[in-house]
Amino acid sequence: xxxxxxxxxxxxxxxxxxxxxxxxxxxxxxxxxxxxxxxxxxxxxxxxxxxxxxxxxxxxxxxxxxxxxxxxxxxxxxxxxxxxxxxxxxxxxxxxxxxxxxxxxxxxxxxxxxxxxxxxxxxxxxxxxxxxxxxxxxxxxxxxxxxxxxxxxxxxxxxxxxxxxxxxxxxxxxxxxxxxxxxxxxxxxxxxxxxxxxxxxxx
Numbered sequence: 001x002x003x004x005x006x007x008x009x010x011x012x013x014x015x016x017x018x019x020x021x022x023x024x025x026x027x028x029x030x031x032x033x034x035x036x037x038x039x040x041x042x043x044x045x046x047x048x049x050x051x052x053x054x055x056x057x058x059x060x061x062x063x064x065x066x067x068x069x070x071x072x073x074x075x076x077x078x079x080x081x082x083x084x085x086x087x088x089x090x091x092x093x094x095x096x097x098x099x100x101x102x103x104x105x106x107x108x109x110x111x112x113x114x115x116x117x118x119x120x121x122x123x124x125x126x127x128x129x130x131x132x133x134x135x136x137x138x139x140x141x142x143x144x145x146x147x148x149x150x151x152x153x154x155x156x157x158x159x160x161x162x163x164x165x166x167x168x169x170x171x172x173x174x175x176x177x178x179x180x181x182x183x184x185x186x187x188x189x190x191x192x193x194x195x196x197x198x199x200x201x202x203x
Contacts, residue, residue, distance in 0.1 A: 055099040055118030055202055056167060059092035067178060074189055077144055077182035084144070084180030091174045091198070093120070096167045103164040112164035118202065119164040122174070124148050126196040128158050131183040138194045143187030144180045146194055151175040161201060
């Protein structure tokens with residue numbers, strides 16, 4: 001039987017008190033042998049948590065990015081499916097350690113396997129357009145959405161895991177692009193913005 005260990009990092013903060021400090025400075029709070037003889041009510045804190053193993057860490061500059069798509073003309077989006085200029089961005093992974101991996105590609109059913117290289121999958125999450133569910137919804141201007149692709153041009157569907165990528169030890173940049181795509185709704189010019197989250201998946 002193969003045991004798979006899955007770690008999903010969704011760039012939320014895990015907040016916890018430094019337990020060692022609490023034991024040094026506040027031992028009297030939960031040392032029953034020393035404190036049950038004082039006046040007042042007593043209680044006990046049971047503290048638990050977990051430490052997850054991650055083969056890489058995300059560079060701070062990649063956690064929150066502001067991507068300038070620049071300006072494009074409505075004439076570029078003169079028909080459904082027409083594309084604006086693709087804008088690249090990078091997600092930087094640091095300190096990737098040598099680590100055996102076996103990561104299932106849910107799209108093909110095949111497994112990315114290595115003795116020493118960690119593997120990662122990525123999932124982008126955002127509200128989608130009604131006409132094309134693979135396009136991220138924008139606020140402001142109308143009539144188009146944003147398409148995400150990897151460095152080889154493969155379109156990444158929102159909410160779905162990408163193909164696994166084997167990572168060399170050390171530092172690694174993953175490159176993706178965002179492309180405006182015309183939808184079937186009325187095209188209205190103006191400023192726009194969108195919020196897209198991403199999730200790194202190790203196994």
